[in-house]
Amino acid sequence: MCFGADFPDFYFSVPPAERTKRVELTRDLCVVDEEHFFIRARIEIPVHDSFEPLCWNVWTSLSETNFIRANEVWNEPDRVNEPPYFGWLQTVIPGYADTLNIRTLVHTQPVGTIPRVEVIEANHPLTLDQQHGISMDRVIELVTPLLH
Template sequence: MIEGFTCSRCGEFHEKIPMCFGAEYPDYYFSVSPEERATRIEYLDDLCVVDEEHFFIRARIKIPVIDSDEVFCWNVWTSLSEKNFVRTNVLWNDPKRVNEPAYFGWLQTVLPGYPSTPNIRTMVHTQSVGTIPRVEVIEEGHPLTLEQENGITWERVIELAEIAMHGE
C-alpha cells in the first residue's frame, strides 16, 4: 500500500489514502421534497422505503487494487424488488442468509469519477449477519463494471479519492 499522498486538489499531504466512500441515502430519496420526507420515507441506516413502493438496501462495491491485497470500496444503495426486500428483512438476523441467491437491483447512488451510475444493473449478494451486502456491478461495458472485474491502479485509487473528497 502506498503511504500517503499529496492531494492534487487541495495540495495537502494525506498520511493515509481513504479506501472507502459512500452515500447516506439512495438517490431516489432526493426526489421527495424535504417537507414530505417524514411522511413518505421510512429510513434506517441500511434500509429505505419510499412511498411503500420503492425499496432500497445499502451495500458495498469492492474494487480490487492491482498488485495488492487492498480493495477500494463504495458504500452504495441499490433498489430491490418488494419480494426481495421483504425476504432480506425476514432473514436479516438469520445466519443462513449467506445461502441466499443474489438479488437483482438498480444502483441508486451517484459515484464521482464515473459516467452516470444511477440505474445501472447490479446483483446484491447477502453476506454473514453484521456484514454489509456485496454488490456485483453487471452493467455491460460500464467503466465501473470493468474496474470491479479487472481492478484499478493506486493512481486510480488516488484519483477517485480526490474526486470523492473535493468534487469533480
Template sequence: MEAVARLRAQAPAVWEPAFADAEDCLLSMDQCVVRGQHYFVKGLIEIPVIGSDEVFSWGVWVSLSRESFSRASDLWDRPGREAEKPYFGWLTTDLPVYPATTLNLKTRVHTRPVGERPFVELEPTDHPLAIEQRTGISPERVREIASAVLHAGDGEQQ
C-alpha cells in the same frame, strides 16, 4: 499505501429530505423505503486494488423489488442468510467520478453473514465502474477517486 478508502452515499438518489417525516418512508443505515413503494438496501461495490490484497469499496444503494426487499428484511438478523441467492437490483447511487451516470446499472446483491454489508455485483457491461470491478484499479486511481469525491463534498470517508 494509505488505508484503502471506503466511500459511501448517505441515501439513494431518489431520497428527498421531506421524506424524513413521512409515515410511508424510512431511511436507516442499511435500508430505505420511499412512499411505501420503492425499496433499497445498502451494499458495497468492491474493486480490487491491483498489486495488493486491498479492496476499494463504494457504499451504494440498490433498489430491490418488494418481494426481494421483504425476503432480505426477514433474513436480516438470521445466521446463515449468506446462503440466500443473489437479488436483482438497480444501482441508485450516482458516483460522480465516472463520465457516464452510474444510476440504474443492473446489479446482483449478494447477502453476506449477519453484520456484513451485502456485496453488489455489477452486470459485466462496458461502463467504467463495471470494468473497474472486473479488472481492478491502481493505487493511484484509488487516491484520484478519494480526492475527487472528498474535495467535491459528494461523499465522506467511512
C-alpha cells in the same frame, strides 16, 4: 478505503418537507411511499498490488419481494445461502459516468456484514473495474476530489 452515500438517490426526489411522512430510513434500508425499496450495500473494486479494495457504500433498489425476503433473513446465519437479489444502482459514484440505474446483483453476507454488490451492467467502466481491478493511480484520481 471506503466512501459512500447516506441515502439512495431516489430519496432526493421527495421534497424535504415530505420526507418524514413518505420515507422510512434506517442505516441499511429505505422505503419511499411504501412502493420503492432500497438496501445499502458495498461495491468493492480490487486495487492492483494492494490487499485492500477501494470500497463504495451504495444503495440499490430491490423488488418488493426481494426486499421482504432480505428483511426476513436479515438476522439469520443462513442468509449467506440466499441467491443474489437483482437491483438498480441508486448512488452516483464520482469518477464514473452514468452510474444511476445500472444493473447490479446484491449478495448477502454473514450477519453483521454489509451486503456485497456485483455490478453487471454490460461494458460499463464500473463493471470492468470491478472485474479487472484498478491501479493505485486510478484510486488517487477517484478519491482526491472527495478529500478536498
